[in-house]
Amino acid sequence: MKFSGFKVVKEALTGHRGWGPLWRDPEPQAAYDIIVVGGGGHGLATAFYLAKEFGQARVAVLEKGWLGSGNIGRNTTIIRSNYLLPGNEPFYEFSMKLWENLEQETNFNSMVSQRGIINLIHTDAQRDAYRRRGNAMRLAGADAELLDREGVRARLPYLNFDNARFPIKGGLMQARAGTARHDGVAWGYARGADQRGVDLIQNCEVTGLRIENGAVQGVETTRGFIGAKKVGVAVAGSSSRVMSMAGMRLPIESHVLQAFVSEGLKPLIDTVITFGAGHFYISQSDKGGLVFGGDIDGYNSYAQRGNLPVIEDVAEGGMALMPMIGRARLLRAWGGVMDMSMDGSPIIDRTPVEGLYLNAGWCYGGFKATPASGYAFAHLLATDRPHETAAAYRLDRFARGHLIDEKGAGAQPNLH
Amino acid sequence: MLIPHPLLGLRDAQEFTYLGDAALIGRPAPEAGEAAFCDYVFLRDNPAGIHRELWFHEQGDRSWLVVTRNTLTHEILGAELATDVARRSA
Numbered sequence: 001m002k003f004s005g006f007k008v009v010k011e012a013l014t015g016h017r018g019w020g021p022l023w024r025d026p027e028p029q030a031a032y033d034i035i036v037v038g039g040g041g042h043g044l045a046t047a048f049y050l051a052k053e054f055g056q057a058r059v060a061v062l063e064k065g066w067l068g069s070g071n072i073g074r075n076t077t078i079i080r081s082n083y084l085l086p087g088n089e090p091f092y093e094f095s096m097k098l099w100e101n102l103e104q105e106t107n108f109n110s111m112v113s114q115r116g117i118i119n120l121i122h123t124d125a126q127r128d129a130y131r132r133r134g135n136a137m138r139l140a141g142a143d144a145e146l147l148d149r150e151g152v153r154a155r156l157p158y159l160n161f162d163n164a165r166f167p168i169k170g171g172l173m174q175a176r177a178g179t180a181r182h183d184g185v186a187w188g189y190a191r192g193a194d195q196r197g198v199d200l201i202q203n204c205e206v207t208g209l210r211i212e213n214g215a216v217q218g219v220e221t222t223r224g225f226i227g228a229k230k231v232g233v234a235v236a237g238s239s240s241r242v243m244s245m246a247g248m249r250l251p252i253e254s255h256v257l258q259a260f261v262s263e264g265l266k267p268l269i270d271t272v273i274t275f276g277a278g279h280f281y282i283s284q285s286d287k288g289g290l291v292f293g294g295d296i297d298g299y300n301s302y303a304q305r306g307n308l309p310v311i312e313d314v315a316e317g318g319m320a321l322m323p324m325i326g327r328a329r330l331l332r333a334w335g336g337v338m339d340m341s342m343d344g345s346p347i348i349d350r351t352p353v354e355g356l357y358l359n360a361g362w363c364y365g366g367f368k369a370t371p372a373s374g375y376a377f378a379h380l381l382a383t384d385r386p387h388e389t390a391a392a393y394r395l396d397r398f399a400r401g402h403l404i405d406e407k408g409a410g411a412q413p414n415l416h
Numbered sequence: 417m418l419i420p421h422p423l424l425g426l427r428d429a430q431e432f433t434y435l436g437d438a439a440l441i442g443r444p445a446p447e448a449g450e451a452a453f454c455d456y457v458f459l460r461d462n463p464a465g466i467h468r469e470l471w472f473h474e475q476g477d478r479s480w481l482v483v484t485r486n487t488l489t490h491e492i493l494g495a496e497l498a499t500d501v502a503r504r505s506a
Contacts, residue, residue: 240462251458253436254487299434300487302464307417307490309430342458398458399451411457413436 003107022187023194028201031227032060034381035219037206037242038235039063041072041182042359042366044189044200045374046234046381048106051196053375054382059198060228062221064205068186070237074304074336075367076259076291078272078283080117080177081142084133087392087404088345089140094389095372096142096176102371108188111181111286117272118152120159120321121170126277130172137174147171156273163320166277177272179283185370209245215354216246232357232381234373237337238302239360246353251342251398252361253413256301256335257293258310262328264288273321280317282325290328292318296338296364306335338363340413345404348376348386349395357381358395419471419483420495431475437461438468438482441502464488470498 001007001020011018034050036043039061050056063069079099081092103110121127127146134144152171153161161168194200201223208220209231218227235242240250265288274281282292294314297306311333319326341347341361346369348359359377362369376390386393392404403411417429437460444452467487473479480498485491 238464240460241464244461249455249459249461251460253460253462254464299429299485300436300462300467300469301490302487303490307429399454413460 003109022191023200026199026201028060028204028221028223028226029199031218032199033058033228034230034232035059035226035228036061037219037231037233038070039067039190039200039202040070040234040236041068041186041189041370042236042362042373042377043234044068044186044193045370046232046359046377047193047198047200047374048189048196049375049378050382051193051198052105054378056378056382057197059193060226061193061198061200062204062206062219062226063200063202064222066202067190067200068183071336071338071366072186072370073183074259074334075182076281076283076293077179077182077285077367078117078177078281079112079180079368080174080272081368082117082119082133082137082144082172082174082177084136084406085404088406089136089142091372091376091389091393092369093137093140093142094375095369098371098375099180100176102180102185102188106188106192108184108191109181110184110188112178113180113286114176114178115271115283116173116175117177117274118147118156118171118173119274119276120152120168121172122166122168122277124169127170134172143174143176145173145175147173155271158268158324159273159322160320166275166320179272179285182367189374206242206245209353209356211246211353211356214352216356228355230355230357230381232359232377234359234377236339236360236362236366239339239358243351243358243360246351246356248351250360252339253300254302255296255298255338255340255413256303256306257296257338257364258306258314258333258335259291259293260311260314260333261285261292261331262290262325263331265290265328275317275321278317278320280314280321282318282322289331290325296340297335302337304335304337342398342411342413343403343405344407346373346393347395348373348380348390348393350380350384351395417490417492419481419492421473421476421481422496423479424477427473427476429471431473432471432481433474435470435472438470438498438501440470441482441498442505466493471495
């Protein structure tokens with residue numbers, strides 16, 4: 001089944017009887033060439049690019065729940081490539097370019113909307129830092145524009161420009177950034193992978209990794225043993241749990257990050273606004289809900305829910321930035337479990353176990369990275385060489401001292 | 417979350433700042449070598465379930481506590497002074 005305008009009209013006229021399931025529900029085979037553990041955004045993207053770009057057909061994705069049941073369904077849908085460091089920015093810009101062509105590639109409406117992002121500036125020092133970041137972005141082929149106070153006011157007249165603590169002095173804008181329909185991203189990749197022969201196996205939890213003579217043989221699951229030449233683990237949030245089955249300790253702590261959506265309102269915010277100084281960022285969904293969030297709760301958690309003090313902190317940030325939202329009612333709050341790595345950057349690498357590969361440590365930034373993460377992990381799984389934009393995401397960079405520390409804050413698992 | 421401070425009773429977790437795994441009390445000896453320090457600085461057990469962790473009572477009596485907490489439910493199972501824990505393991 002191919003989605004098209006013609007198909008929509010035809011189904012509308014014939015009672016919508018021709019829409020089939022988007023993917024099969026296959027029984028696991030005895031063995032595969034490559035098993036991807038984790039049927040979230042990154043795992044499904046990995047399987048999609050393995051099949052599409054690297055000609056791998058004997059691939060399975062194992063998911064303990066249902067497809068897209070983790071952080072791909074729990075984020076705030078922002079896509080952007082506004083990083084600073086050379087190890088990061090080319091990767092995220094590669095991701096941005098994949099986002100721009102995602103719907104054509106997957107033939108699925110993922111509602112990619114390049115509505116832009118504005119990072120607010122409050123001090124001269126912050127303007128210098130953002131000017132440097134914008135230049136780094138442009139050097140990597142991304143777009144960036146420094147706005148002065150009036151430039152921000154022309155676009156976002158409803159912000160409080162004269163907050164006593166954080167008056168708005170300008171902003172760094174990336175016009176190509178925006179949002180995407182998060183579940184639609186997972187579904188598009190799942191359908192595309194399934195169409196290319198990948199087995200998507202749900203309700204199949206990996207309970208052990210079978211390793212003999214230092215090489216992976218396959219995985220033990222709740223649906224029996226499944227053999228594999230290569231196993232790629234893409235289970236951010238639970239990376240430490242899964243990799244402990246291989247006896248590994250990771251430079252990662254799991255933390256809970258909360259997000260919020262208000263009741264549906266009329267069109268108000270036509271971009272993404274980040275107020276870093278106030279630990280607050282916001283956008284508006286196509287349905288009208290204000291989607292916003294702030295910082296992690298700050299303690300180890302696998303609970304997928306947070307506590308009230310952070311909700312209060314985020315609400316205070318929102319009120320400081322745009323007092324007009326004070327009367328909007330909060331519709332939902334939820335939490336997701338983040339792989340907080342020790343330098344704030346991800347890991348896409350081989351492991352000391354032959355045939356076992358790791359994709360982890362995405363901190364808060366996993367959603368925007370979904371396409372490039374999948375592409376780079378597929379590249380690594382298929383060719384045993386890192387993708388050129390992901391070559392810095394090594395597992396041993398901590399021991400070698402080659403951290404990718406955007407914030408310059410040293411070893412701590414609560415960066416970004 | 418309410419933390420049962422051994423001296424002050426139940427205190428709001430907001431009064432505390434969080435450091436992480438209580439194993440950080442056991443800093444390697446200065447001559448332990450680079451690999452030991454790398455493990456100490458960067459690697460974590462990160463368990464799902466019972467976790468012993470360091471909380472600092474910053475807006476209180478400024479004591480360090482070792483809090484035992486379930487990371488799956490946020491249930492707090494106990495707290496003791498980190499100095500007591502450190503002396504026991506010394």
